[in-house]
Amino acid sequence: MKDRSQGIASAPFRAACYLLVAVFLAVYLLPLFFAFNTSIKSAQDYLNNPAGLTKSWAFSNYLVAWRRASFGNYIFNSILYTSVCTVASLLLSLFIAFPIARRYVPFAGLWYYLFLCGLFLPSGAIPLFQIVLNLGLYDTKLGYMLIMTGVNATSVFFFTGYLKSLPRDMDEAAVIDGCGYLRYMLRCVVPLAKPAIASMGLLTMIGVWNDIVSSTIYLTSETNYNITRGLFVFSGQYQNDWTLMAAALFIVAAPLIVLYLFGQRYIVDGIMAGGVKG
Amino acid sequence: MLPGVLHYLIFRLLPSITTAVLSFTDISGIPGAAWSWIGWDNYREFFVLQNARDLRNALGRTAIYALTVTLVQNAIALVMAVLLNKRFLRGRNLYRAVYFMPEILGVTVVATIWKLLFSTPTGPVFLFMRDVLGIQNPPAILSSFEYAFPAVIAAQIWMHMGYSLVIFLAGLQNIPGEIYEAAYIDGAGEWQVFWCVTLPMIWSTVTVNTLLAIIGSLQSFELIMTITGGQFNTSTLGMMVFATAFGGRGATAGGGSISGLRQGYAAAQSMVLFAAVLVVTAISQIIMTRLERDSA
Numbered sequence: 001m002k003d004r005s006q007g008i009a010s011a012p013f014r015a016a017c018y019l020l021v022a023v024f025l026a027v028y029l030l031p032l033f034f035a036f037n038t039s040i041k042s043a044q045d046y047l048n049n050p051a052g053l054t055k056s057w058a059f060s061n062y063l064v065a066w067r068r069a070s071f072g073n074y075i076f077n078s079i080l081y082t083s084v085c086t087v088a089s090l091l092l093s094l095f096i097a098f099p100i101a102r103r104y105v106p107f108a109g110l111w112y113y114l115f116l117c118g119l120f121l122p123s124g125a126i127p128l129f130q131i132v133l134n135l136g137l138y139d140t141k142l143g144y145m146l147i148m149t150g151v152n153a154t155s156v157f158f159f160t161g162y163l164k165s166l167p168r169d170m171d172e173a174a175v176i177d178g179c180g181y182l183r184y185m186l187r188c189v190v191p192l193a194k195p196a197i198a199s200m201g202l203l204t205m206i207g208v209w210n211d212i213v214s215s216t217i218y219l220t221s222e223t224n225y226n227i228t229r230g231l232f233v234f235s236g237q238y239q240n241d242w243t244l245m246a247a248a249l250f251i252v253a254a255p256l257i258v259l260y261l262f263g264q265r266y267i268v269d270g271i272m273a274g275g276v277k278g
Numbered sequence: 279m280l281p282g283v284l285h286y287l288i289f290r291l292l293p294s295i296t297t298a299v300l301s302f303t304d305i306s307g308i309p310g311a312a313w314s315w316i317g318w319d320n321y322r323e324f325f326v327l328q329n330a331r332d333l334r335n336a337l338g339r340t341a342i343y344a345l346t347v348t349l350v351q352n353a354i355a356l357v358m359a360v361l362l363n364k365r366f367l368r369g370r371n372l373y374r375a376v377y378f379m380p381e382i383l384g385v386t387v388v389a390t391i392w393k394l395l396f397s398t399p400t401g402p403v404f405l406f407m408r409d410v411l412g413i414q415n416p417p418a419i420l421s422s423f424e425y426a427f428p429a430v431i432a433a434q435i436w437m438h439m440g441y442s443l444v445i446f447l448a449g450l451q452n453i454p455g456e457i458y459e460a461a462y463i464d465g466a467g468e469w470q471v472f473w474c475v476t477l478p479m480i481w482s483t484v485t486v487n488t489l490l491a492i493i494g495s496l497q498s499f500e501l502i503m504t505i506t507g508g509q510f511n512t513s514t515l516g517m518m519v520f521a522t523a524f525g526g527r528g529a530t531a532g533g534g535s536i537s538g539l540r541q542g543y544a545a546a547q548s549m550v551l552f553a554a555v556l557v558v559t560a561i562s563q564i565i566m567t568r569l570e571r572d573s574a
Contacts, residue, residue: 028379028380028436031395032379093282122497126523126541127300133307149289210384212384213503216524232389245390245393252386267382
């Protein structure tokens with residue numbers, strides 16, 4: 001039977017819908033396209049004809065920007081920060097979510113509220129700064145990673161919801177077979193929770209990779225900069241070198257774009273789940 | 279479980295709560311500097327000693343920022359979500375992916391794109407104003423006291439619209455198709471269906487999105503920091519907290535800086551911001567509930 005839940009949707013209405021969608025596509029794609037086009041223009045080409053399509057195909061901009069901004073070092077830092085913080089955040093959250101989901105801890109309901117607090121209370125950036133300062137971790141990679149590792153309410157709730165759907169019999173079987181808690185979590189629970197881990201993992205990765213506020217606060221020596229901080233400083237130094245700046249921004253964004261192409265579904269799932277529970 | 283809880287307590291909850299304590303001190307961000315209790319002095323400085331115009335600007339601009347972002351972002355996101363939920367539309371997932379893209383690109387990249395678009399005299403916005411609209415000597419938007427703030431607001435909306443859109447879509451997909459079928463069979467038009475079926479059915483999602491946008495935009499300053507650095511009349515309360523505590527321009531509403539990393543004063547400012555978030559959230563919650571009751 002024909003699907004009638006969409007009504008008859010007259011032709012002019014359909015056309016109007018497509019038009020509006022197209023207008024917004026332009027609003028989102030044109031700036032990106034302009035930036036990309038600029039990134040492959042030679043400086044002279046850009047000055048002569050800033051709005052036109054590239055004639056020079058100056059892909060060398062990427063090499064020049066990479067060298068001038070010393071992105072090699074920053075990318076290495078960013079990869080280190082992102083991988084350590086993501087893995088640590090996920091493990092910490094999973095180990096909190098599992099006992100709550102199974103009600104192995106007393107007052108499972110109250111724990112919920114404890115993490116809910118984190119969503120509404122102020123960020124506490126100032127006392128956090130004092131703690132890091134007094135621990136002697138200011139401007140160190142370790143200090144920055146401690147800050148960026150976060151057990152946030154969203155991932156705890158997301159994991160709790162997901163783990164509840166795993167059968168309880170499994171736990172009992174594991175106990176009978178003499179499987180330790182740690183081994184059970186890593187060998188059985190983690191593989192089964194893969195989709196949830198993918199969603200939260202990608203969101204955490206994107207958050208850490210893109211962080212600019214904490215890196216501005218906590219990382220003052222160049223050797224510790226992450227890549228967004230590198231881009232920010234670079235864009236301050238080469239203020240009118242737009243072709244290089246455009247190339248630099250795509251260097252920073254490229255890993256994210258690749259990640260997005262492959263993980264879009266998981267990312268969107270994570271956002272949707274977070275929003276609906278709110 | 280224990281390490282996670284400890285980390286959460288030490289690095290998330292404890293700092294949140296001690297912000298209130300530090301707001302009564304003159305602690306600074308300089309290591310080893312002496313500090314003492316100064317009672318309500320920070321609050322007095324913010325509300326009474328500060329130039330009245332600066333205070334009005336700081337609070338007013340924060341309100342304009344939050345209000346504009348919340349309304350415009352959610353209005354656009356709601357309309358686009360309803361469109362992207364129409365089954366006759368082809369390529370819906372692709373459109374959703376495009377609209378959500380800036381959220382992935384992140385603040386620094388979006389800010390750099392914005393600076394590129396509004397650059398003078400080679401940026402496309404400048405060229406458009408000069409060559410298409412025929413404006414003589416178009417202003418340099420991002421360093422203009424009049425236009426920089428709207429441009430930053432636009433950046434915020436451009437960046438986060440996709441987020442609201444995805445949440446709206448999640449709400450829309452929970453509406454059973456039979457309800458629409460019944461409405462269309464009864465002869466309802468698109469407009470009527472939207473107001474009488476769609477909107478009431480996703481009202482809880484609308485509430486969630488409104489609250490998220492209010493809380494987010496009241497506190498957010500990342501784009502302000504990266505696009506204008508708080509200069510040119512763009513500093514909001516969130517930006518002032520950051521600049522007062524960690525240095526930089528935008529520590530005052532006028533775009534100036536305060537020397538000495540006065541973190542006690544910044545803590546007081548962030549308590550003011552927190553109070554604003556609480557009050558506004560409570561008020562909007564009441565309004566949303568009342569609207570729902572009236573329409574039912």
